[in-house]
Amino acid sequence: MDLSETREEEEFRHRLRAWLREILPTLPPEPAATNWPGRRAYDCAWQRALHDAGYAGLHWPADAGGRGATPTQHLIFLEETERAGAPYVGANFVGLLHAGPTIAAEGTAGQRARWLPPILRGEEIWCQGFSEPEAGSDLAALRTRAVRDGDSYVVTGSKLWTSHAEVADWCELLVRTDPSAPRHRGLSWLALPMDAPGVTVRPLRTLAGSAEFAEVFLDDVRVPVTHRLGAENDGWRVTMVTLSFERGTAFVGEVVACRRTLARLARTARENGRWDDAVLRRRLGLLNAEFSALWRLTQWNVSEAEHAPPGGRGGVPGAAGSVFKLRYSHARQELYEAAAEVLGPDSLDGGHEWTVDRLSSLSYTIAAGTSQIQRNIVAERVLGLPKAR
Numbered sequence: 462m463d464l465s466e467t468r469e470e471e472e473f474r475h476r477l478r479a480w481l482r483e484i485l486p487t488l489p490p491e492p493a494a495t496n497w498p499g500r501r502a503y504d505c506a507w508q509r510a511l512h513d514a515g516y517a518g519l520h521w522p523a524d525a526g527g528r529g530a531t532p533t534q535h536l537i538f539l540e541e542t543e544r545a546g547a548p549y550v551g552a553n554f555v556g557l558l559h560a561g562p563t564i565a566a567e568g569t570a571g572q573r574a575r576w577l578p579p580i581l582r583g584e585e586i587w588c589q590g591f592s593e594p595e596a597g598s599d600l601a602a603l604r605t606r607a608v609r610d611g612d613s614y615v616v617t618g619s620k621l622w623t624s625h626a627e628v629a630d631w632c633e634l635l636v637r638t639d640p641s642a643p644r645h646r647g648l649s650w651l652a653l654p655m656d657a658p659g660v661t662v663r664p665l666r667t668l669a670g671s672a673e674f675a676e677v678f679l680d681d682v683r684v685p686v687t688h689r690l691g692a693e694n695d696g697w698r699v700t701m702v703t704l705s706f707e708r709g710t711a712f713v714g715e716v717v718a719c720r721r722t723l724a725r726l727a728r729t730a731r732e733n734g735r736w737d738d739a740v741l742r743r744r745l746g747l748l749n750a751e752f753s754a755l756w757r758l759t760q761w762n763v764s765e766a767e768h769a770p771p772g773g774r775g776g777v778p779g780a781a782g783s784v785f786k787l788r789y790s791h792a793r794q795e796l797y798e799a800a801a802e803v804l805g806p807d808s809l810d811g812g813h814e815w816t817v818d819r820l821s822s823l824s825y826t827i828a829a830g831t832s833q834i835q836r837n838i839v840a841e842r843v844l845g846l847p848k849a850r
Contacts, residue, residue, distance in 0.1 A: 504551030508583025
């Protein structure tokens with residue numbers, strides 16, 4: 462992997478910096494974290510600004526509406542937008558980072574034409590309907606049924622921890638279409654319109670006080686067969702494509718954010734006298750090494766996906782994404798534990814941003830596949846060890 466930048470990439474960085482300096486002062490104040498309709502409007506407006514400037518879906522293939530940017534250009538974009546304090550994808554994250562790339566990789570020409578442009582323009586929000594109340598991290602144990610009835614599936618069941626369901630237009634939905642098949646072989650991936658009759662959304666409040674997740678109840682919901690991605694009962698394979706994006710690239714921007722937070726922590730420690738503690742300095746130094754290594758691992762993962770051999774799954778992150786996700790989840794928790802040490806008694810202030818982030822960090826060893834699941838993936842698919850019995 463060559464980490465040096467070409468002249469074209471250097472010019473791209475300069476153009477992006479200039480655009481960010483121009484556009485960011487024109488943005489309105491960011492809505493409150495509890496105002497999801499307002500946040501949807503804010504996030505979609507930012508996505509439209511990216512689209513109009515030519516930065517939407519930067520790393521998506523050109524035939525999917527993106528710019529077909531190199532991995533280095535994509536990482537430059539993430540670095541510069543984070544360093545400039547630009548808005549993150551927000552409510553657009555499932556569409557841009559999970560559903561959209563999966564549709565680009567697996568969808569028909571008609572599906573790509575229908576769903577990808579509105580995602581890139583910030584016109585439609587997607588949510589993810591994978592987890593279920595009794596399935597836990599065992600996604601193959603899901604029970605939501607989809608029974609074929611002519612040109613539609615009739616879907617009955619429920620989903621849990623459905624990200625942004627309360628403001629979403631579509632849901633990437635995993636359902637069981639053949640209950641007699643082995644668990645992994647009777648599933649299908651559907652695009653569910655959230656305004657379909659029989660869909661009920663019940664928001665959930667997290668430990669941090671936010672409500673970006675919801676329960677979704679499905680009562681005889683009809684979904685057209687044309688909304689199925691891939692073949693019937695091939696949903697497990699399609700879902701693994703989705704999860705490879707979720708674990709491989711979805712946290713990239715957050716690594717940059719964590720490195721920025723770490724720098725702020727060091728400044729705060731110098732200001733409040735905590736920097737005199739040699740143990741704390743060592744801890745912050747180790748975290749700096751951790752996040753630097755994670756950034757290099759990110760570059761390696763993205764480059765590997767881009768340069769897959771002919772006939773391979775080019776553009777789809779490999780199992781090494783699980784290595785990144787596993788370590789990042791724990792490093793993020795360690796970062797905000799260090800923040801609590803730097804803040805001292807102020808860390809008990811529920812209104813402090815780092816306090817809220819610390820509470821949020823506790824979910825990262827569960828979200829997008831638990832650490833236990835990631836260790837199994839690394840053991841079996843990266844190290845080639847036999848499956849646990």
